[in-house]
Amino acid sequence: MKKKRVLIVEDEEALAKVLKYKLDAAGFITHVATNGEEGLACIKKEQYDIILLDLVMPTLDGFGVLEACKDAGVTTPIFVLSNLGQASDVKTAKELGAKDFFIKSDTQLTDIAKKVTKFLS
């Protein structure tokens, strides 16, 4: 079976690194973008099966990425992984097309891996 491709858009290096490690171990091909603009460029350039998107990032934030994807008609499912946890943030993200929303500090890495695996299977 062809390995699924995951794009991680995360400016926090430490988090991106451990997330990539976990997902790689879970059998995905992962690619990390360290800000919104970079992430958007990746999305335009390559095809991903899922995008894990942070919200608070330099240059272009997660909401901007979601909006751009929505405008560009990108169909790749997007999971938001953020430490913003307000109900309004969740609502906005979902309105902009996010498939799911995880608060990083409240979610175990294993759970994320499981959710992604489940979603893509």
Added chain:
Amino acid sequence: MVLGTKNSAKPVSGLGRLFALKKSPFHFAVERDIYLNKIRSLFLQIYSVFASVSYIAILLEAIRNTRPTLLIWSFSVFAVAILVNLLVYYKRKNLASASNVLLTVIFLVILVGTFYESPLLGGVIWFMPFPLYIFFLKDLRQSFFWAPVSFFLMFVIVAVSGKEIFFTNSVYNYAFVSFLIFLSVQLILFFIDRRTEDLSKYELIARYTSDLIVFSNEHGDILYASPSLAEYFEYSADELTGKSIYEFVKQKDALKLKAAFKNPSKKIILEAYNKVTGATFVMDLTFRLVATPDIQKIYLVSGRDITKRISYEKELQKAYDETKKFKLAVENASDHIVITDPEGIVLFANKGVENITGYSPKEVIGTKAGKLWSKPMPHEYYVKLWDTIKSKKKFFSGEITNKRKNGEEYIAFTSISPVLDQQGRVSFFIGIERDITKEKQIDKAKTEFVSLASHQLRTPLSAINWYSEMLLAGDVGKLSKKQKEFVQEVYDGNQRMVDLVNSLLNVSRLELGTFAVEPVKTNIEKIAKVVIKELRPAMKERKIIFKQDTARNIPEMMVDPKLTIIIFQNLLSNAIKYTPEKGKVTLILKVKKPDLIIEVKDTGIGIPRHEQSKIFTKLFRAENVHTSDTEGTGLGLYIIKSIIEQSNGSISFVSTEGNGTTFTVKIPLKGMKEKAGTKGLNPS
């Protein structure tokens, strides 16, 4: 008025009046007039005596000299005189006038008599200048001197010159002199009468005026009081005579009165009072020194009751002050206030309008309210606004985005109320707008701060969380038992930190009032189950015996599921945490109209009695938990109490230290009260 009838005496006329006046101390004050009246009275008496004597003399003369023509003539004239006299008396009810006529007629008789050559009568008539002197010299004493002197002179002239003073015939002399005297007497009578008439007018004024008129001496003793005073003091005017003005004046005003007597022609206002009824009146008094005879000073004190006027003035002043205050308040209110006609045309705009919109009242008055500063809002907004205020005549309020004169936009909370007239038609609209731009900005800033703080705090916690998780899971190589134990501590500690951050965020949302209560139809039992499932591992670890007792009739309720989860999580995890191993925790769900009851019972360590009042306070932790458990944040109960109370429920507990605690939560069956807010709370 009882006393009034006593005083409403008919004007006494003629001599009667003179006597009446004589009795009254009033004559001191009208000294001159009184003297004149006295003189007149005296004159009349003397004159009557002379006239009668003259008449009798004429009769005697006629009889002695047997002159029947004279006799008949004088009799008939006398009869006519009496008749005219009576006629005048009945017609004019005035004895003075009648007497005049009588005397005039008698004089005519005497005049005629002198034509019939009676030197005696002529001599009698010579005494007539006496009253003339009295009148013109206006002084009795001088008159007494000059009158006899003049009689004497006249007598001498007549005696010396014999029969040739004016005419050769002495009879004509007598007649002419008598005629002159007759004219003089008539003149005197005319003046005296006019004076008396004037005096009577003044007396009538004093008698019937509602103003108060008093004559008094310098000590305030009343010499005369007008009847109008009786209305105030329960005494008749006569009874007031002799009393002191000071008796009717309040103690505090006595000095004022004293000063007025010393320095008259000054107006004073003082409070008079009726000793019997206790009623007080405000009097405006004027003092005049009217006469200073040798013995004492006489003052005319005239006054007016201004009690009503003063009270009207006070009321008017009060109303004016109120209006002024009101106007000042409206004028200077920081809110923007406009008053418009029923068509919305501005009639009044306060300073707030200029401060907020930048348009001066001049620019605003006469325009349609909002025309200058409203940003185009959706059509429906205006339809709703006008329908509410004009058709339904109800109060309208809402947030609106406006534009200042300088183009800057601002958010206003606007409220418009119609003011209706008695027929229920709209007279005015009162529009009040408050610039809430700053409040909105502050709210936004607060929310953003909480949001950002939570993000910043959580990011490093996430890293610790994920890395320690990886280590524990052996994803980066197997750890030794000791290493694993240590990493587990790191992980647990971090987890507590995450809980604490979440709780603190919840507290800040509760306190900023930014949290929302969003009720949806919820199965409470299912929520309880989810939470219990989450807590199973902890129960297992502590070997807690958990029992659930759910009534069958638990309905689906309109509650906020997230908040409900927080309530269950807190109560149950507390019960587990603070119950010793092998203890018992029971969850009871039941309906007790009008509420749903959630009871969480444990056989735990309990809450010390002296600390029971504090357990819902923020960051409070009981003494006995510090030793057994270090994980608590001291925020859980504070948070759930806030949630429960803000959604119209209640929470209470019963606890015995060492025996356990039972928490009881009541949530109304009709559901939680909805609360708009920007943020929901997060379950830990």
